Amino acid sequence: MHHHTDPAMKACIEECLRCYSVCLSTAMNHCLEMGGEHVEKKHFTLMMACAEICRTSAHFMLVDSPHHKHTCAECAEICTQCAEDCERLGNMEECVAACRSCAQSCRSMAH
Amino acid sequence: MHHHTDPAMKACIEECLRCYSVCLSTAMNHCLEMGGEHVEKKHFTLMMACAEICRTSAHFMLVDSPHHKHTCAECAEICTQCAEDCERLGNMEECVAACRSCAQSCRSMAH
Amino acid sequence: MHHHTDPAMKACIEECLRCYSVCLSTAMNHCLEMGGEHVEKKHFTLMMACAEICRTSAHFMLVDSPHHKHTCAECAEICTQCAEDCERLGNMEECVAACRSCAQSCRSMAH
């Protein structure tokens, strides 16, 4: 990333891209293979919404828009919900961890 | 779009995709060709941020996430700022109109 | 879209954004609700890949990159496969029509 980017933002961009990768990959591999409640509309939509807001928040930080504070706030909220729903289903530890870590980073970036 | 989608949301998705198209195309064609204040960081970043939030809000409505209310609220805010900045520069009527129309549609979708 | 954009490209951008909207919305609403073979990995992945390449091809035309010829060629190929798979499952006429129409438009744009 560009050399002017501050370290906290740089770390948050990486958290967002990692959480995007884990959520999308888990939904399209693990959840589709498991079936059942893993492909119920509420859970699967939350996984896809989480992947998308992470991708978008990273984008806003990369283009250096001051509105990244708002996308990061929304990202923290969706990631937290996604972590809780993955915990409820069980056996999705990698996704839970990526969401919690991204939520924390985005929350501090939002202030 | 899917036949269950309500007409107001359907219209808002179309407004968002239209505003995304106009902002991105105008930035990458009109603004790069004009140069000067059209490629100053503040204006150009606002154009790109506007295109991205419009693309994302359409995505949230298409996947039918309840969080579309928050992305639409943010979209309305960025579109309004983008319309004002395009008005300030002048000769960007198509972009001003697309942003104002999208802002109005997103604002009502956010409630 | 920007006034310099030629009419054929303008139409292709609209076809791509419409096919993106229909595929994503149908996958996340119709397919998740139907379950069964609609959420089998092969079909669902094809729907999501189709939505993504349509979104990307529109983007390449909007930024006016000469590489849009290659993304449009790939888009035509994926749309054709997606139309065939939706036809096989049945009761997905809107998606079949959007994919066929987008494939045709992208194929002519690719030359």
Add this chain to the structure above:
Amino acid sequence: MHHHTDPAMKACIEECLRCYSVCLSTAMNHCLEMGGEHVEKKHFTLMMACAEICRTSAHFMLVDSPHHKHTCAECAEICTQCAEDCERLGNMEECVAACRSCAQSCRSMAH
């Protein structure tokens, strides 16, 4: 990423997301600040097209679509052109390195 993902694909996803980040951030910070030939349409469009195809190729690998071979082939081509154009302008070493590294990884993934 999902535990079934093979190591070479995992590495390629990371290369793509890194090149996406570097190209987008460099365009929107370094290039807009430098002005002159950095914001000429041909160079700037290539930077944005490179960011977009990297983002898309990562997405295709994450959703585990067999069409990732085609998006990776296109990604390798655009990254190579982008590296050459950044080299021509000079003082864009980070971008040159990210593009070359991503091109190599995508080329081997395309076979």
